[in-house]
Amino acid sequence: MxxxxxxxxxxxxxxxxxxxxxxxxxxxxxxxxxxxxxxxxxxxxxxxxxxxxxxxxxxxxxxxxxxxxxxxxxxxxxxxxxxxxxxxxxxxxxxxxxxxxxxxxxxxxxxxxxxxxxxxxxxxxxxxxxxxxxxHKLFVQSVAIMGTGEFARDIARELEGRLDTPYRMVAFVGKDTPAYNPNQVPVYKSLNDLHLSLSDRFVDRIVVALDDPRGGMPIDLLLNYKLKGVTIENGITFYERLAGKILVNKVKPSWIIFSKGFTIGRLQAFLKRSADILVSLILLILTSPVMILTIAIIKLESPGPVLYLQQRVGKGRRLFKVMKFRSMVQDAEKNGAVWAVANDARVTRFGKFIRKTRIDELPQLINVLKGEMSVVGPRPERPVFVERLKQIIPFYDIRHDIRPGVTGWAQVCYPYGASEEDALRKLEYDLYYMKNVSFALDMLIIFRTIKTVVFAKGGR
Structure with a gap:
């Protein structure tokens, strides 16, 4: 593709x-x-x-x-x-x-x-x-999924859950009943059964999605299919290409080590930082009238400071204070840090508007100029949540190997999330971004962010 x-x-x-x-x-x-x-x-x-x-x-x-x-x-x-x-x-x-x-x-x-x-x-x-x-799934490739467990279920859901998928699922290969099989495609006990039951070109691609591949990988049969022109693909890589995210719970350290990406060269880092400075300066100038008006309304609506400073974890696990326009009442977290929720009673009337339109995040452009953030990157999280999430979500800490962003791939692909489950889903997009980071991908994310802001999507 x-x-x-x-x-x-x-x-x-x-x-x-x-x-x-x-x-x-x-x-x-x-x-x-x-x-x-x-x-x-x-x-x-x-x-x-x-x-x-x-x-x-x-x-x-x-x-x-x-x-x-x-x-x-x-x-x-x-x-x-x-x-x-x-x-x-x-x-x-x-x-x-x-x-x-x-x-x-x-x-x-x-x-x-x-x-x-x-x-x-x-x-x-x-x-x-x-x-x-x-x-009617015309002009598509036929796919057999090798596996019937949770891994195969996630891939099958992505295949069947979107109209424009370029693949048609035609078979499962595994000894158990598939965890997800809405169209009741045939299930074969082994690749050998698949080979005997169907013509050689019945499948164009075999996706290996075994929950536990140890001792269960039929190398000779896979090699036989490969030599006959059938594409053999790792389930993680297939899912990444199809969904634009990485299945964190199924990734092994070796996959990250041997995959292309997950690195930013010196020249790329220099260009990204230069672009951050230029873009943040331009945006600060263009949005200055909006920010001045926002400051005035916040002061009139409720007592307290205009800016809200909150400690976040940045690149290299260093702590910094992210800047936002205050959208909640003063002392909103006097009882401790909590996830934001829909229709949060702590949010002021004007606060709801600036959250929905993302105006509350404009001061973060100053964080970008200071080098604490990038325009595009993973969303920075609070230390108390980071420590908790590191214990329950694999590879969560590696998102702190690059600068956090004002916007990012997770923000434009996943609705606003404020739970541990949401943190896992957003990490799947963050890892995809870290693996494929480039100037062109940054431009795509900025373009999608503009659409998000214009139509006030995703704020809470």
């Missing part, structure tokens, strides 16, 4: 997005040519191409921000049509502002509106077609 931003994407999804780009671009270009009765050789067409390209980019960005490119869930056509309408409406507003400031990008009114109608129809039909492909 193709890799973008150090993350794997199914080839069908890539074709879907690129195909939609081409449909938007070509539809509007065709309408423009049709109305102006131009030939392809006209100079005006050359000028029109960048104008149409601007519309394509704006529309696709709006489709992304309205979650229309979230392909893992099966959505009714009406819901999808509403989201496309909202995205196109927002796109028209953005383009109106753009046309006001950059008149050279303006497309003739009749061409634009007829083009929008055509694009809407074409995009809807395109999505209906792709939804059919996803539902």
């Amino acid at each position: 193709p890799v973008f931003f150090n993350k794997y994407y199914p080839i069908r999804n890539v074709v879907f997005v690129i195909g939609e780009s081409l449909l938007i671009f070509s539809s509007l270009l065709f309408i423009s040519w049709l109305f102006k009765e131009q030939t392809v050789s006209d100079n005006n067409v050359i000028l029109l191409v960048p104008q149409v390209l601007v519309v394509t980019i704006v529309f696709q960005l709006c489709l992304y921000f309205f979650d229309v490119y979230e392909l893992r869930d099966d959505r009714p056509l009406l819901v999808m049509a509403i989201k496309i309408t909202q995205a196109f409406g927002s796109g028209c507003i953005v383009l109106a502002a753009l046309y006001y400031f950059i008149p050279q990008t303006v497309i003739e009114s009749r061409t634009f509106w007829v083009g929008c109608l055509v694009i809407y129809i074409v995009i809807t039909l395109w999505r209906v077609t792709y939804n059919y492909i996803f539902k």
Whole structure:
């Protein structure tokens, strides 16, 4: 599968997005040519191409921000049509502002509106077609899971739980009844039974997901499949690529030691730190009016300091004080540290707003300038929780080998969590980030964070 931003994407999804780009671009270009009765050789067409390209980019960005490119869930056509309408409406507003400031990008009114109608129809039909492909699992690889326990269950749930998976589960291999088998796929006692029962090309990939592989790994049979062109893959690596996270409870130290990644070179570290300084300075300048207004409202709403300083564990297990705008009443934790909960009574009215929009975290840009945090990285946790989590969650402490972040892969992929179970789930994403850290992945996370802030998702 193709890799973008150090993350794997199914080839069908890539074709879907690129195909939609081409449909938007070509539809509007065709309408423009049709109305102006131009030939392809006209100079005006050359000028029109960048104008149409601007519309394509704006529309696709709006489709992304309205979650229309979230392909893992099966959505009714009406819901999808509403989201496309909202995205196109927002796109028209953005383009109106753009046309006001950059008149050279303006497309003739009749061409634009007829083009929008055509694009809407074409995009809807395109999505209906792709939804059919996803539902009927066309153009996918057949996968047999070797294992029937918890490990195999986690992989099967991820395979069956998303519409856009590029795989079709066709068999389990194991002596016990699978812990999760909603589609009742066949279960074979051994790889030899699978080989005897089916043709050699029945499976394209065998995923090894044994809870305890000691003494139970049929090396000769796996080698036989491998030599016949069937892909043999470790369950941890397969799950990482499919889900964008790492199954912490199933990882062995040897897997981390021999895996690519989990290291940041000197040049990469220098560039990341330089980008942190530049981005934090720019954001502090751009958001200064918002922060000044926030300070004023906090002072008016409730007594107490504007900033809330809280001790967190940073890189190298060093303690530092993270800065946040105060969103709770004064002395909210006089009885000791507790996890935040939904509808927390300690949160002020304005505090709910700044938490939802993440405005309360803007002072952390100062922590970034001081070198205590990075713009992107694992979320820093409080020492009292860190000590507890280190005892119950494997590999939890290695997240402190890089600078914590204002935002991160776990924050944009997992809903706000405030429990030990949530800490485990977020660590799965944190380890994925540490393994695949790159400038491109950081940019993807920042882009997703913007969407999270704009739509006020995930705050508590």
